[in-house]
Amino acid sequence: MGVAVIKLKNPPVNSLSLEVLTEFVISLEKLENDKTFRGVIVTSDCPGIFSAGLDLTEMCGKSQAHYAEYWRAVQELWLRLYLSNLVLIAAINGVSPAGGCLMSLTCDYRVLADNPKYNMGLNETLLGIVAPSWFKDTLVNTVGHRTAERALQLGLLFPPAEALRVGMVDQVVPEDQVHSTALSVMAQWLAVPDHARQLTKNLMRKPTADRLVKQRDADIQYFLRFISRDSIQKSLRVYLDKLRQKKG
Numbered sequence: 039m040g041v042a043v044i045k046l047k048n049p050p051v052n053s054l055s056l057e058v059l060t061e062f063v064i065s066l067e068k069l070e071n072d073k074t075f076r077g078v079i080v081t082s083d084c085p086g087i088f089s090a091g092l093d094l095t096e097m098c099g100k101s102q103a104h105y106a107e108y109w110r111a112v113q114e115l116w117l118r119l120y121l122s123n124l125v126l127i128a129a130i131n132g133v134s135p136a137g138g139c140l141m142s143l144t145c146d147y148r149v150l151a152d153n154p155k156y157n158m159g160l161n162e163t164l165l166g167i168v169a170p171s172w173f174k175d176t177l178v179n180t181v182g183h184r185t186a187e188r189a190l191q192l193g194l195l196f197p198p199a200e201a202l203r204v205g206m207v208d209q210v211v212p213e214d215q216v217h218s219t220a221l222s223v224m225a226q227w228l229a230v231p232d233h234a235r236q237l238t239k240n241l242m243r244k245p246t247a248d249r250l251v252k253q254r255d256a257d258i259q260y261f262l263r264f265i266s267r268d269s270i271q272k273s274l275r276v277y278l279d280k281l282r283q284k285k286g
């Protein structure tokens with residue numbers, strides 16, 4: 039039925055490095071241009087981890103030019119996913135904080151494996167950083183304003199039952215059924231004529247995407263100013279050190 043699977047593979051935690059973002063965009067573009075494909079299942083090849091989100095090492099101790107290039111790549115992936123003409127289904131087979139969660143929120147439907155460790159949410163505030171407005175918009179469009187307001191301020195990571203309750207995911211299923219469920223949901227979505235579904239998706243999503251498109255450069259400048267602050271760099275270093283020391 040013309041369904042591709044994109045399996046994220048950047049061990050150990052599928053962090054969204056510049057290289058991963060770039061490759062993801064290229065793969066998506068190829069699928070968009072190949073008319074034999076109508077849908078994509080986005081999943082992970084790293085056991086227990088869907089994606090650890092944006093790669094913190096790309097946002098810490100690097101040059102302004104690097105931050106700008108990285109942020110443009112983050113914007114590009116979000117825009118491509120959010121406005122994709124393909125049916126995108128996230129088969130979430132692991133934990134998905136921050137950028138990992140955002141990636142799944144750009145999909146049309148989310149199936150999450152029922153494992154209490156597989157938390158998801160936009161936890162940026164816990165790192166001492168702030169989810170950008172378009173991250174916030176994506177969450178609001180999924181779970182509504184009040185739930186998003188609380189989740190964003192507290193940096194909440196929702197376990198599966200809670201994620202389902204607030205509407206962050208559409209289905210929670212046993213881990214060994216995530217892929218088959220994604221496939222049967224895909225069949226349902228592909229039963230709808232493409233042109234009608236695509237125009238409807240665009241109608242729903244374009245106003246949100248346009249807000250970023252209209253001010254992409256300003257958004258990059260805003261990110262540069264924010265991420266270069268000494269206090270923000272310090273927060274990120276402390277957070278990364280904590281992650282690294284967990285093992286020791």
Ligand SMILES: CCCCC/C=C\C/C=C\C/C=C/C(=O)SCCNC(=O)CCNC(=O)[C@H](O)C(C)(C)COP(=O)(O)OP(=O)(O)OC[C@H]1O[C@@H](n2cnc3c(N)ncnc32)[C@H](O)[C@@H]1OP(=O)(O)O
Nearest residue numbers: 051053090091092093094095135136137168170264281282
């Ligand atoms: C108003 C102003 C607005 C302007 C906007 C400006 C700024 C906002 C910018 C960005 C938004 C940010 C979005 C993000 O996505 S930030 C990333 C958030 N991610 C996380 O918090 C997850 C962190 N990771 C974990 O919690 C755990 O690693 C895990 C995913 C639960 C997996 O746990 P596990 O025990 O299996 O692995 P380890 O913790 O031992 O990790 C292994 C290894 O990976 C490194 N690592 C983990 N996560 C990341 C990451 N996101 N980026 C880079 N590296 C990561 C970890 O340090 C370990 O490294 P080591 O060298 O020790 O092997």
